Amino acid sequence: MWPYRLIKPRKYQVEVFEQIAKNIKMNNIIALDAPTGWGKTLPTLIALKETKMLPALWLVRSLTIGSRVSDDATLLGLRCFIAAGRGYTCLVDIDSDEVHEYCRVMRHRCKYFLGLDEKKVSPYASSYVDLVEDGRRKIFCPYYAQDFNIGKADIVIQNYHRRRPYARVIVIDEAHNILQPSETRLPLDHVPDAIAELKRFHEDRLAMRLEKLMEYASDNEVVEKELFINEGDLQRMYSVYLEVLPVKRGSALGRVLRLFRCDAVYVDAYRGRRYLVGIRASRFFIPRPAVLLSGTFLPGLLGALRVDSVISVPRVRREAIIVDDVTTRYDEFHENVFRYKKLINRLRAKYRRVLVFGTSRVIEAVSRNMQCLVEGDFIKLPTDWSGVLFLRSRGRYSEGVDINADAVVILGAPFLTPAVISRLASSYARLGYDEPYRLASEIPMLITTLQCVGRVTRNPENNVDIFLADSRFIKYVEFLEKYFIIKTK
Secondary structure: OOOOOOOOOOOOHHHHHHHHHHHHHOOOEEEEEOOOOOOOHHHHHHHHHHOOOOOEEEEEOOHHHHHHHHHHHHHOOOOEEEOOOHHHHOOOOOOOOOHHHHHHHHHHHOHHHHOOOHHHOOOOOOEHHHHHHHHHHHOOOHHHHHHHHHOOOOEEEEEOOOOOOOOOEEEEOOHHHOOOOEEEEEEHHHHHHHHHHHHHOOOHHHHHHHHHHHHHHHHOOEEOHHHOOOHHHHHHHHHHHHHHOOOOOOOHHHHHHHHHOOOEEEEEEEOOEEEEEEEEOOOOOOOOOEEEEEOOOOHHHHHHOOOOEEEEOOOOOEEEEEOOOOOOOOOOOHHHHHHHHHHHHHHHHHOOEEEEEEOHHHHHHHHOOOOOEEOOOOOOOOOOOOEEEEEEOOOOOOOOOOOOOOEEEEOOOOOOOHHHHHHHHHHHHHOOOOOHHHHHOHHHHHHHHHHHHHHHHOOOOOOOEEEEOOHHHHHHHHHHOOOEEEEEO
């Protein structure tokens, strides 16, 4: 029974609250599969409160979601604290990529860490933002000061990968993301800076190996990093990095190290610049009990996450057209470029705003000599735009933003490259996941597709036409029909 008379539940929220509460008591991992915007947060919070499973840890991909969760929790009389990682809280002037390692090895010299005192920390702070302001004024470390407030909260909201405090139950928001492989991008022209750092510390042999790697990457798409750098080399590079870090707070060597700790490295070209891209299989542990929230659960994903029970909320499906006479498959793409250009031009004539998502390789080929907007040519996402807008399918605008458009095109099924898929699958197998090949190939592709389409369909009132432009989508019609009314063209 819904315990709050002043809060009117939406359709199915009462049943969902009851099911979550029941499964939490049974120590289960529960997946709540509901459409975006339906209201997954409120019934979950009520279930946590009514079962007295507090404190609870609420994990989010982006802290921008945290304020919404906090507002709903406050309505229920729950005390929240939004915690952030060092990148948001460190007051030392240092590159955000280096802050974790810098703090680990240098905090014994940091005036903010040495000034940490619970008496300086406001007991009423509800967010890391409050502590950052206080820490700068009172000279204490906001990152570690959060622990004083976390211990007093009913709901702690934080990023997936921040160290976890004690909690009786864990909630994972946008849970489809937790097994998405992470990506590290390094411009190839930054590698000489790392070479220079090695030479400065007389590591000429390591510098020569990086130089050979650069030459190899100039002519090849996939980098067999083990041919150039072994585990012993990485350990030595790390030792040099620790020497560089205290005096140069933004080390190219640190970025190279992060890249080479990935499972696979390949070369990507975009907007006239070449990048080394590292892909790393997700390593994510889910304790019991747990509640996983998403609108994008796939059967293979549910199995990999060891879900005990699935609560599904019906959704209104939009129409999507699979354009089945084109593909971006590696061995067929070049002969399809003209067809893709023709498709985009046809849509441009029909719609005022055509949003196109594709991989770097696809965008480079299709957008060439076309009058359009392309990610990388602007600093901030344009809001008042018309014509054709190309965005990367795994880029900064492929999730977490709402974009107004009249048509959205997924320009090719966004698979990772075959060599990267093979490496990722091997990593998932070693980590003990079921169906490792699906985790490395189909699941990231389908989740990426749904996330990209979601940039323009979050508002149910938006009238948007959807085009899935790759014949390979035909294979996944059974899955896609959960979200779309599929037609072919």
